[in-house]
Amino acid sequence: DTEVTQTPKHLVMGMTNKKSLKCEQHMGHRAMYWYKQKAKKPPELMFVYSYEKLSINESVPSRFSPECPNSSLLNLHLHALQPEDSALYLCASSQEGVGLAGAVGYNEQFFGPGTRLTVL
């Protein structure tokens, strides 16, 4: 299984809602990522989990809260979002732990299909 799955495919939420995005992989990968992508722009890294520990937080606002309950699952909890947070949210995974100096290896990234988020 070389697939990364993401649910839901689409999400529309108001600025006062709380919602969660879910990402799952069964490739035995030990690094998982959240990216945000606006239209016609490259993906921007938000968080990296390495061996289920948060290793990179790219100064993301606290209204985005990541969680890694186990090595296969990555969640992104959303609360009090703004309309400018509307974007495609992409999850990815790679074989090795990444993020901290010295933690490298063969780390081809595999991406999920994304969740299209619209904040009203």
Added chain:
Amino acid sequence: KQEVTQIPAALSVPEGENLVLNCSFTDSAIYNLQWFRQDPGKGLTSLLLIQSSQREQTSGRLNASLDKSSGRSTLYIAASQPGDSATYLCAAYDTTSGTYKYIFGTGTRLKVLA
């Protein structure tokens, strides 16, 4: 700070042409470089990964090269087809910032005309 750029930003070619997409990075301290394609509104599909110790990788009609000393990678697509129409992104695995992470290029939007 590592910066990754791709030229051209957009490209339109007739079917059957061989073409080259360029990716430049400002700091040669990269661990590997990965090429992706992205269809509109979809996730990214990995095409090729080149480790820093390698100079090129091939998969079918695709060939990617890496020259760290000059800060360049190229993606060569042979005999282009309409199905190749997509945005192509390169991502450099950057080691300059103290943490290791992928830095994405700006992308090349490719349209292959039938």
